[in-house]
Amino acid sequence: MKTEANLKEDVCQKAFDLCVGYLSYRDRTELEIRTYLEKKHIDGVVAEQTLGKLKYYGYVDDEKFIRNACEANTRYQHFGRKRLRRELEKKGIPRDMTDHMDRYFTPEEEAACL
Numbered sequence: 001m002k003t004e005a006n007l008k009e010d011v012c013q014k015a016f017d018l019c020v021g022y023l024s025y026r027d028r029t030e031l032e033i034r035t036y037l038e039k040k041h042i043d044g045v046v047a048e049q050t051l052g053k054l055k056y057y058g059y060v061d062d063e064k065f066i067r068n069a070c071e072a073n074t075r076y077q078h079f080g081r082k083r084l085r086r087e088l089e090k091k092g093i094p095r096d097m098t099d100h101m102d103r104y105f106t107p108e109e110e111a112a113c114l
Helices: 006-024 029-040 044-056 064-076 081-090 107-113
Strands: none
Touching: 006 029, 006 044, 029 044, 064 107, 081 107
């Protein structure tokens, strides 16, 4: 017979496994993971523990998400800074993080994209 601790551990592992599968298609933001876990009816405490574990292992990192989005934009999409910022904010990246996009998307790169 499983104890309550074992059941909680099973639920945490199930949530983690769901997220790893969800992340296998592309990088996700913290907000996207939270929304996904809500849709899967995962308890808020378990969701936060799962998100913490995903961040610990480096599977979810909004700063890395911004860097990758800037690199992809430079190579493939060629959006300007305003549109790229808007796209990142739609994905759940906080405004204060998008304000520091200059580290990954310089004005020179923006000029080349436009």
